[in-house]
Amino acid sequence: EAGVTQFPSHSVIEKGQTVTLRCDPISGHDNLYWYRRVMGKEIKFLLHFVKESKQDESGMPNNRFLAERTGGTYSTLKVQPAELEDSGVYFCASSRTGRAMNTEAFFGQGTRLTVV
Amino acid sequence: RKEVEQDPGPFNVPEGATVAFNCTYSNSASQSFFWYRQDCRKEPKLLMSVYSSGNEDGRFTAQLNRASQYISLLIRDSKLSDSATYLCVVFRGRDDKIIFGKGTRLHILP
Numbered sequence: 774e775a776g777v778t779q780f781p782s783h784s785v786i787e788k789g790q791t792v793t794l795r796c797d798p799i800s801g802h803d804n805l806y807w808y809r810r811v812m813g814k815e816i817k818f819l820l821h822f823v824k825e826s827k828q829d830e831s832g833m834p835n836n837r838f839l840a841e842r843t844g845g846t847y848s849t850l851k852v853q854p855a856e857l858e859d860s861g862v863y864f865c866a867s868s869r870t871g872r873a874m875n876t877e878a879f880f881g882q883g884t885r886l887t888v889v
Numbered sequence: 890r891k892e893v894e895q896d897p898g899p900f901n902v903p904e905g906a907t908v909a910f911n912c913t914y915s916n917s918a919s920q921s922f923f924w925y926r927q928d929c930r931k932e933p934k935l936l937m938s939v940y941s942s943g944n945e946d947g948r949f950t951a952q953l954n955r956a957s958q959y960i961s962l963l964i965r966d967s968k969l970s971d972s973a974t975y976l977c978v979v980f981r982g983r984d985d986k987i988i989f990g991k992g993t994r995l996h997i998l999p
Contacts, residue, residue, distance in 0.1 A: 806987060815991035816933070816976070829986060864932055866987065877923065878978070878987050880932040 775799065779865050779881035786888055791853040794884045798847070798867030804828075805848050806868075806878065807840060811861040819863075822848060823870070855888045862886070890915055895977050895990035902967055903998050909963040910993045912977030921980035922953055922960045926973045927992065933976055936962075964995075972997045 778797045786792050798805045807819040819838070820830040824845035833840070837856070842848040852859055862885050868878040895912045902908045914922075922939040937944065939951040939960045950963040964971055977990035 808989070816989045818986075818988070821986060828984065862930075868987070877935055877938065878980075880934070882932050885930075 777865055777867050777879050777881035779863075779884050781884055782882060783885045784887070786855055786886075788857055788888055789854045791851065792855055792886060794850045794852075794863050794865075794886070796848045796850070796865030796867075796881055798865070799879055801869070802867035802879075803845070803870045804868045804878075805842060806866045807848070807850055808864045808866065809861050810864065810883075811858075816864065819850070852886075855886075857888050860886055860888045892916055893977055893979050893988050893990040895975075895993050897991050897993060899994040899996050901996045901998055904967060904969055906967055907963065907965045908967055908995065909961055910975065910995075911959050911961045912990050913959045914977075914979050914988075915958065916979075916981060917955075917958065918981060922951075923978040923980070924949075924951055924960075924962050925976040925978050927976055928973050933978075936975070967997045969997050969999060971995060 780795045784792050803824050805822040808816050809819055810816045818832040820833055820840050821828045822842040825842050839851045862883045864883045865881040866878040893914050900908055924936040925933040926936045927933045937946050937951050939953045941953050943952040948965045952961045974992040974994050976992045979988045
């Protein structure tokens with residue numbers, strides 16, 4: 774079974790440019806999460822999809838960030854225009870719908886975004 | 890108060906020693922609990938789930954105390970390869986939300 778995959782693994786862009794990150798969850802996982810880890814800080818929640826619907830986007834820092842999940846499959850996270858403080862590692866995770874105990878989340882390898 | 894709290898450390902521990910750290914959670918509706926491990930520049934990976942009855946996996950023991958709302962991780966006979974950040978992760982079943990602690994950094998010293 775393929776794991777959670779993210780693309781690209783690294784991205785270096787200039788301030789003001791646009792970047793789109795992609796996440797392909799594990800097949801059959803309705804839950805898809807985006808997290809961000811800024812250097813030296815904790816992992817912070819950005820948003821949560823259940824299938825194609827945004828369950829919770831309370832962690833999105835501002836309206837420069839736009840997330841979509843087409844047809845409840847892969848998700849994209851677009852940053853436009855990028856600012857220096859957007860640099861960090863963006864992780865995507867997926868899990869089955871969790872009414873069962875011990876619903877594990879699987880993480881992608883992350884996209885390291887550097888804004889210069 | 891944060892929903893999940895951990896001592897960020899770092900814990901500097903000699904090889905072979907036993908180390909333990911706790912994680913407290915504030916929401917009594919939290920359903921499932923996990924310890925994840927994150928190596929530098931890598932993604933978090935599941936170390937172990939935490940069951941109500943406590944569970945052990947080799948040198949690692951996890952326990953859950955629902956009354957006091959904390960989970961713990963004990964590492965016995967620590968190895969150099971145990972050096973990592975250990976993340977406490979709480980799954981809130983009512984809305985499928987996954988909440989991370991800040992992580993505890995562990996350095997095993999030769």
